[in-house]
Amino acid sequence: MNGKIHKTLYALEINIFNPENNFQTAKDYFRTNKRGLMIKKAQASACDILSLKFDINDFSDIPKAKRILKMLLPKITKPLMINGVYDNNLNKKLLPELMKTLDRKCIISSANENTSKEIIPHVIKGKHKLVLKSPININSCRELNILAADMGLKKIINDTDTGGLGYGLDYGYSMIEKLKLEDDEYLSAPIISFVCAESLKTKEAQCNTFSNSWGDLKTRARLFEIASASAIKAAGADIIVLYNPENIKILKGLAS
Amino acid sequence: MNLSGLEIFKYLPGAKKSEHTNCKECGCPSCLEFAIRLAQKQTSYDRCKYMPDELKKLCINNIKPAQKTIKIDGLKIGGESVLFRHEKKFVNKTVLAVVLDCKSPDFEKKLKRIKNFTINRLNEKLKVDLVILKNTNIHKPQNLCDETVYIEEKDFSKLALKKIVDNNFEKTSNELIYIRKKAIIERDEKYCAPVYVYFKSNPDKYSLCARASYYICKYANMLVFEDFDESLFSTLLTLRQNIFTDPQKPLQVESKIYEFNNPDENSLVFMTTNFALTFYAVANELQNLNVPSYLIVTPSNGMSVLTAFSAEKFTAKIAAKTINKFDLINKVKTRKIIIPGLLAPMKDELEKALPEFEIVVGTIEAYSIGEFVQTLI
Numbered sequence: 001m002n003g004k005i006h007k008t009l010y011a012l013e014i015n016i017f018n019p020e021n022n023f024q025t026a027k028d029y030f031r032t033n034k035r036g037l038m039i040k041k042a043q044a045s046a047c048d049i050l051s052l053k054f055d056i057n058d059f060s061d062i063p064k065a066k067r068i069l070k071m072l073l074p075k076i077t078k079p080l081m082i083n084g085v086y087d088n089n090l091n092k093k094l095l096p097e098l099m100k101t102l103d104r105k106c107i108i109s110s111a112n113e114n115t116s117k118e119i120i121p122h123v124i125k126g127k128h129k130l131v132l133k134s135p136i137n138i139n140s141c142r143e144l145n146i147l148a149a150d151m152g153l154k155k156i157i158n159d160t161d162t163g164g165l166g167y168g169l170d171y172g173y174s175m176i177e178k179l180k181l182e183d184d185e186y187l188s189a190p191i192i193s194f195v196c197a198e199s200l201k202t203k204e205a206q207c208n209t210f211s212n213s214w215g216d217l218k219t220r221a222r223l224f225e226i227a228s229a230s231a232i233k234a235a236g237a238d239i240i241v242l243y244n245p246e247n248i249k250i251l252k253g254l255a256s
Numbered sequence: 257m258n259l260s261g262l263e264i265f266k267y268l269p270g271a272k273k274s275e276h277t278n279c280k281e282c283g284c285p286s287c288l289e290f291a292i293r294l295a296q297k298q299t300s301y302d303r304c305k306y307m308p309d310e311l312k313k314l315c316i317n318n319i320k321p322a323q324k325t326i327k328i329d330g331l332k333i334g335g336e337s338v339l340f341r342h343e344k345k346f347v348n349k350t351v352l353a354v355v356l357d358c359k360s361p362d363f364e365k366k367l368k369r370i371k372n373f374t375i376n377r378l379n380e381k382l383k384v385d386l387v388i389l390k391n392t393n394i395h396k397p398q399n400l401c402d403e404t405v406y407i408e409e410k411d412f413s414k415l416a417l418k419k420i421v422d423n424n425f426e427k428t429s430n431e432l433i434y435i436r437k438k439a440i441i442e443r444d445e446k447y448c449a450p451v452y453v454y455f456k457s458n459p460d461k462y463s464l465c466a467r468a469s470y471y472i473c474k475y476a477n478m479l480v481f482e483d484f485d486e487s488l489f490s491t492l493l494t495l496r497q498n499i500f501t502d503p504q505k506p507l508q509v510e511s512k513i514y515e516f517n518n519p520d521e522n523s524l525v526f527m528t529t530n531f532a533l534t535f536y537a538v539a540n541e542l543q544n545l546n547v548p549s550y551l552i553v554t555p556s557n558g559m560s561v562l563t564a565f566s567a568e569k570f571t572a573k574i575a576a577k578t579i580n581k582f583d584l585i586n587k588v589k590t591r592k593i594i595i596p597g598l599l600a601p602m603k604d605e606l607e608k609a610l611p612e613f614e615i616v617v618g619t620i621e622a623y624s625i626g627e628f629v630q631t632l633i
Contacts, residue, residue, distance in 0.1 A: 135566040166377065166494040167533045168560055170501050173473070174342040181340070203537065203623040204494070213373045215487020219461075223491040226462055227469040231495055234473035250462045254425040254470075 007255075008233045010248045011081055011241045012047035013197075014038055016072070017054040017065055023200045025221045026243040035068060039075045045245035046252050049107065051081035054094060062094055066101045073103055081107035092118040099126050107131060109192075110159055113144055120151045129155035131192055136161050136171045138178060138187070145186040156189040157239065164198030165205075165228045176235040190238035199228040200243060226250055259314060261292035267311035268304065276306045322440045323477075324448050326415050329405045331385055333417065334450025334477045339440050345502040350471075351452075351478035352492060353386035355409075358395040366484055367397055370404065375490050378507065378536055382493045388412050388480065417478070418451045425467055428453060429474060436475035452478035461488045469495055507532035508558030513582045514539065519548035521589045524629065526618065527575065528596055529556035529564045537622035545629055550588065554578045561596045572602060572609035585612055594618040 015022045019033040030038050042050050052072070054065045069082070082098050084091040092115050095108055099122045110131035111119040123130040132148055134140040141160050148156055160179065162172020172195060179187050199205060204214065205221040214220055225247050229240045233251070242248050269276040270287025277287060282303040284290040293299040294315070301307060301315035325335035325348065332348040354370055356363060367387075375382045383403045390409045400406045418435065422428045438447035453476045458464050465488055468479050472495055479492075501507055508530045516539070528538050530553045542549050554574055556564040564570035579585075579593075593613050595606065597620035606615045619628045 136563060137566070140566075163533070163560065165491075166498065167537065168498070168531075169495070170341070170498040170503065171563075173499065174340070174503055177340050178342055201621060203540075206623060211375070213375045213486050214490045215485065219487045220491065222462060223465045223487055224494075226465045227491045227495045230466045230469035231473050231499070234470045247462070250460075250466050253463060254466055 006236065006238075008237065008251075009048040009239045010046070010229075010251060011049035011051045011192075011239055012042055012045055012245055012248060013051035013053055013081075013083060013241050013243055014042060015055055016052040016068060017056055017061070021055055023197075023221070023243045024206070025200065025218070025225065028218065029244050029246060035072060036075065039072055042245065043076065043078060046249045047078065047242075047245060049081050049239065050076060050078040051083050051107075051109070051241060053083040054098065055085055056090060056094060059090065059093060062097050065094065066097055069098055069101045073101075079107075080104065081109055083109040088112070088114045091115050095119050096122040099123070099128065102126060102128075105129075107157065109133075111148075113140070113147075116144065116148060116151070120148060120153050123155075124152055127155075129157055131157045131159050132189075133159045133161065136175050138175070138182070141179070142184065142186045145189065149186065157192045158187075158189045159192050159194060162193060162195045162198060162232070164195065164200070164202045165224050165231075167198070167202055169195060169199070169228060169231065173231060173235045176232065176237055180236040191236070192239040192241065193232045193237040194241050195228045195232045195237075196225045196240065196242045199224045222247060230254075259295060259318065261288070261295040264294050264311065265291035267308050269306050279306070281305060317443050320443050320445070322443060322448065323436075323450060324416065326417060326450050328386065328407055328412075328415070331405045333452075336436070336475070336477070337440065339436060339475075341499065342503050345504065346500050348477065349385075349496055349500045350476055351385045352489060352496075353388055353452075353478060353480045354384055354484045355388045355390060355480060355482050356397075357390040358397065359391040363395065363397075369486070370484055371402060373484075373486055373489065375493060377494065377497060378532060380497065382490075382497075384484070384489065386478075416449050418447075418449045419454055420451060420476075421454045421456070422467060422471075425470070428467070429470060432471060432475045450477035452476060452480055454480045455482060457482040461485050464488060465491060468492055472496055473499055505558075509535045509553060511553050511555035511578060513584070513587075514551040514553060515548075516542040516551065517545065517548040519550050521587070523547070523588065523590065524549040524594065524632070525552065525584070525588060525590050525592065526550065526594045526625075527552040527554065527579075529554055529559060529561050529570055531556065531558050531560040531564070534560050534622075538625065541622050541625040545626060547629060547633070550584075552578060552582065552584065552593070561598045565599060565602070570599070570602075572605040575606055576609040579610060579613075592616050596620070 016035055030041055056065055084095045105127050107129045108123050110133040112133045132144045134144050141158055160175045163169050176191055205224045208217050229251055232240055265271050265288050268287040270278055282290050322337045323334045326333045333351050335348050338344045370384050373384055387404055387406045388409050392408050420428055420431055435447045435451055438444040453471050509532050511530050528534055556569040559569050591613050594616045597618055600617045603615045603617055619625055
């Protein structure tokens with residue numbers, strides 16, 4: 001009953017294709033758009049996993065994304081995650097191409113009900129782990145897991161989606177709590193949460209137009225990331241993706 | 257642990273098909289009905305004379321409240337009855353309290369900051385809930401009437417609350433979880449007092465935020481801070497609002513056409529779902545635009561745009577029905593409806609269902625609406 005709090009892994013995500021699109025709180029930390037330098041700083045940070053996001057705009061960006069990945073791979077020794085784009089059609093092409101460039105086993109993020117058929121065979125071939133993304137719904141998550149298992153995929157991480165802090169975080173929070181209480185082989189995969197990305201997208205974390213009671217924007221953005229990560233840790237998430245390495249240090253400091 | 261109707265039924269004569277099966281002496285037509293009513297607390301266990309002692313014991317245990325509720329003026333602390341918010345809901349919001357030492361040279365300044373602190377979110381006015389006053393014999397602050405509750409430390413210390421001083425995150429969180437489980441699952445009276453975590457002065461507000469956020473979720477009934485910081489409190493209150501929503505009742509607003517800045521027949525028309533957070537995010541933007549506009553809110557069971565889309569609670573049919581119901585076509589001359597960026601894949605379908613209108617794909621995030629509107633004008 002007096003069980004230990006479960007261990008959480010913290011991933012640091014960098015928008016590497018388009019560093020200009022990183023959240024301000026990350027830009028304030030890295031203070032450079034040079035990819036090599038960003039990787040160097042990320043390597044020196046407290047993160048357990050390094051996640052590279054490739055937010056390409058169209059198919060013609062794929063060769064450049066591959067070149068960037070190839071150039072950076074030798075500099076990365078942390079466990080690696082590759083994250084694609086929101087657009088299904090782009091992801092179906094982008095992720096398999098990036099997997100062809102990889103020289104190691106990684107976490108690939110992500111496939112959903114519309115892209116799993118195209119993406120899963122490449123994940124199996126490369127012996128990677130795959131993030132399966134389902135909308136906040138336990139049945140959709142289970143169906144997607146069954147589908148992936150039928151295709152032969154064994155290493156699954158679930159992303160059951162969430163709203164950000166103040167904007168429906170409670171939905172993602174309870175989804176994770178419910179999943180952790182289920183005794184079902186198709187719902188037993190570790191859970192990853194991108195809650196911080198959602199929280200950093202909120203107006204509270206982006207805009208300077210709030211009253212003095214909200215404090216200053218820079219501090220608030222950091223606190224929004226920390227509060228969301230800490231709450232989702234309480235819900236039971238196994239991997240939490242953050243954007244400011246200083247915040248990872250704070251969260252990891254809890255354990256000591 | 258709360259027993260379900262079927263779990264109760266197992267013990268009753270009806271389930272064992274023994275003597276007194278469905279005797280109706282309890283006033284219910286059958287043992288099963290009695291069991292279901294008892295589970296819903298609509299009847300009392302002593303109405304059944306043939307209940308085995310084992311069940312009687314469980315029932316007596318069950319009517320004891322899991323956790324006591326302590327009241328300070330209008331403020332309620334504790335009274336929780338579940339471990340997970342999805343089981344029912346959390347009842348009394350984690351109280352955020354600040355200690356104010358009237359002996360301290362900067363106490364007036366700190367008091368002023370606390371009094372000035374007000375945030376408005378989702379139609380809720382949020383303040384510091386409680387101020388604990390120390391050393392009032394030296395200075396007694398005046399004019400303490402606002403929404404915040406004030407209590408002198410000597411009175412506060414008499415309340416039946418369990419205190420945990422936060423020195424170590426793992427120790428504190430394990431203790432909080434242990435106490436809550438003892439209170440809820442075992443109904444152990446030794447653990448039924450509401451629990452508060454006491455944070456000593458700490459310049460590292462980021463670490464405070466990480467700890468406090470965790471304890472709001474699991475399982476502090478109150479957090480007491482020696483320091484006061486606006487950004488920390490506004491963040492924690494935002495999280496608290498999320499965790500203490502009723503999961504069975506999605507926050508929703510009425511489905512209708514909302515008006516901003518006195519719109520006329522040529523004003524912009526936006527459309528979104530009736531999830532309160534979505535609505536307020538969009539409404540807040542439209543309110544602050546220099547242009548008048550309408551916002552059509554669809555009946556989508558309080559789901560956000562993407563959830564409603566996935567669950568088919570926002571379909572072309574529902575959108576068309578809403579627009580026709582409110583007679584938009586005769587209300588405005590505008591023939592453009594701006595939809596959330598996340599619904600871009602529905603554009604064609606919507607245009608088919610609403611042949612009189614052109615569907616314009618708007619922004620994914622509400623905060624970009626201002627910029628987006630600039631491109632339209």
